[in-house]
Amino acid sequence: MARKLYELLGADDRRFSPYCWRIRMALAHKGLEAEIIPCKFTDKDLFAFSGQERVPVLLDGATSVHDSWDIACYLEDTYPDGASLFGGAAGRGTARFLNEWSARFSLPLLMSILKDIHDHSHPDDREYFRTSREARFGATLEEIDARRDSYRDALDAGLATLRAVIRHQPYICGAAPAYGDYIVFGTFQWARSISPRRVLEKGDILYDWRSRMLDLYDGLGRSVNAYPE
């Protein structure tokens, strides 16, 4: 296949990058197929052609695109005949807001499951993950894990904003899912892939939204190794 998506691989075939999930969903939304190339953190050589060290990377024929936002825009502009990811210019602009908001929403979740990421990353990657993250955050994974409950309020504030939206409409982007939904869905897929701690419980309207997201595209979001919903 001429189209390849390089995505992050964890232990036991887990696929936990939130950014890669955005693109998996975006490709399905547009009805585009791609060969998935799983890469460990330490497999950066596999996509060195992209000129940088992070997945997702999309290789579409001879064109290489990296950064989830840029890949989404590339897909939207290159394949205008597929379903629209943004629904037009204003929708794309506002999705950019969600992209920035989501980075900040995800941070307390990241901190509260950082050790779980380590524990579920590929065995070959664990030393790299520990060394790089402990340097970045100035604490051991165990120290960060010991204060995981301290991130709860910040996480809850973000969840409350999402709930307020889903109280009005079935998807973040309205009556039908679009890229803004995939942005946020990626964060929940990431948590579900590598942490036994549930972020969402049954009875929560966000749980119901996530179930709808998991149902999309023949259950694409359920097609991987992850903890139960």
Added chain:
Amino acid sequence: MARKLYELLGADDRRFSPYCWRIRMALAHKGLEAEIIPCKFTDKDLFAFSGQERVPVLLDGATSVHDSWDIACYLEDTYPDGASLFGGAAGRGTARFLNEWSARFSLPLLMSILKDIHDHSHPDDREYFRTSREARFGATLEEIDARRDSYRDALDAGLATLRAVIRHQPYICGAAPAYGDYIVFGTFQWARSISPRRVLEKGDILYDWRSRMLDLYDGLGRSVNAYPE
């Protein structure tokens, strides 16, 4: 004129409701005129026909609509020939996210300028404002004002999200302003109308965004009594 917008009036002709500003901008965006009916907090009788006690209220011929989001949707659906406020279904959905986010973003700002609102509300309204807000927040306006700096971190977090967007594009909704911009602009207009404390300073890209917003529609946002930009 058959179309009337009931909006909040403060002291010295100040117009400080963030929700009313959204609709002022939305009307201008669509090229629709409306007679502005200024109402004090205690003038609820003026728009009692709406069946509720808050502005903005739009009276369009025989149709009364209240709640800024519902008014924006009404304008979009009733006047499809004017410029689109949302740019389609996905844009509208995602703007709903901004609407909910903005309510939370505005809260720390509200708390940090609550006494300023009182001081700049219409003299007839001040006792009502003090009594209702002190009951709602369980503290005197002076007690809340004394801890105004404690809301700074939460406000800064919201401003940082907005800056991250404006670093990529001139408007929150992309290359051109749309309803998402008006949602956020309302909050800044509100602060500028009633508080001498500057939320944005020159040199901040958000200040530049606000200047672009103030330039729109022949300087509509500057056509009122307010503190200097």
